[in-house]
Amino acid sequence: MSLNHQQKVYIPKAARTNQYIAAEIKVTDALLAHYPDLKTCYQTVSRSIFNLADQEELSNIHVITNDKLPVVRFHTEAYCFQTAEQIILFYNPAYHEAQNLITDDNYRARKIRIVFLATGDEIRSNSASFHAKVQSFLTKLMPQLPENELTVKIRDHQHLSYDFFAKAKGNKESYGFKLRAIGPRYKARNCPLPEEHSSLSYVTVKLPLGRRLKQSILPEHTNDFTPLYQKLEDAFLHATSAKQLKQVAMVANGLTPLVRNSKYDQVDGTDEVQMIGFDPNQEEQQFVRHWDGSQLVETVSFTIVAGKKDYKDAGFGRFMNQVEDALKKFTSELELDRSHEDLIVRFHQHISYQNS
Template structure:
């Protein structure tokens, strides 16, 4: 097999592409001092943000001032579901547009978070253009802020999601992706990024614990689910180790996994979110487990992070091919019915950097 072929990964043609960018502004006493109260501050700034976004052709923009974490997923209909700690946005980039302020009365936010959801067609192809629009937006917004000593943290999130079992269901058409890092793609599109920007690539998979799977791994009438989780963990480690995938995690505690670069960010959990910290520069095994044999969950989350070497010189295609091979071995070991069950693979690419004050 040629090196060029190895660098490509063949993904079903009905793959879904998502991109969203967040800009975080820390709320300071100095910023709030320019307004009668923080409610007025958030209303005034959101009005300016929405007006400027319209001018910059950014058509799906949300301002979050209740410190909830945005989570973005594809859906044929537009929904926004708030939980105690998260705001989950479901939307179709081809059709849905919005401008919304998500706030809480008499609450002082730690951050004002602006969320830009990509719209239109060919999201991945146009990702650099979308980022340039957001950069232009922020360059014009910052002089309008009454406080000049503010920095903005920018995060660019991009996902490809598809069913690993698409071919078994008759979906034979695929497209060969020669995956590249965001920085390489943006450089080719003349979208500048700071030298010190952080980056992270990883794959997440949610495995539903079906009745069939539980029956195969658990004795009847038991309240100890340790054998189930231990068998899943052992099979996951064996499958990934065989493909030299060393940065992995298994979460089965009912929390939403959130991946961060542990080299740059403090990693802590919350009541809803399980933080997973990987350092892509470390070549040793990094295995993170979070499960409790006393509690049965509906879904087990698996995460496989890419190392620095995986992201260079066309390595992402080889990395995702190894991930797919590992997942296919895992699901074969578990005896999943590929023609009836669905296993959604989400390939994540993130970058982050700070835009300094004027």
């Protein structure tokens, strides 16, 4: 196999790309001192944001002032759901536009979070220009705020998602991706990033626990699901170890997994979110598990993190080919029905940095 071929991963042509950028502004006493109350602060700041967004042609933007975590996913219809800790945004970047203030007038937020959703076609190809547009927006926004000591933390999230079993369902067309890292990709498109920025790339896999899978492993009428989880854990570790994928996780406790760079971010869990921390610069094997044999969940989440050796100018194609080979081995051992079951694979690329 040629080196160029190894550096590409062939993903179903129907794969979906997504990008959103979160800008976080700390809510300080100095900022609040300029307004009579919290409600006026949130409404005035959001009005400035939406007016500027119109001028800068940013057409899908959400302002969150209740400290809930935004989760963005593709859907043919636009929805915004709230849980106690999360804001779940569904949208189709080709069609949907929004200006939305999500707030609790009596709650003092730790930060005002502005979420910019990428719109249009060719999301991945245009990701650098979208990031540059958000940078320009923030440069113009900050002088409009009454407090000049504020700083902004920027988090850029990019996803590429597809059904691992797409070919078995008749979707045989694929496209070769090199999956270059965000830093070199942006630099080549005249959107340089600060020298001090955090980056993390990883894959998540969602495995539904269907009736057939459970019946093949568990005895009838049992309340102990340990054999099921242990079988999945053993098969997953065996498959990933064979491809030298060293930083992996399995979550089956009903919580939403959230992957962070442990060198820069806190990794405490909450009632809804299971934080998983990895340092991609470490070379040692790291396996994070969160499951409870007394609790049966609907879906098990697996995570595979790209290590330092995977961050190459050529991209993450080789890493993703290793992931795909591991998943083939993993799913073959479980004897899943590829023509009737979905196995959603999502390749994540994140960067974050402080913008003064």
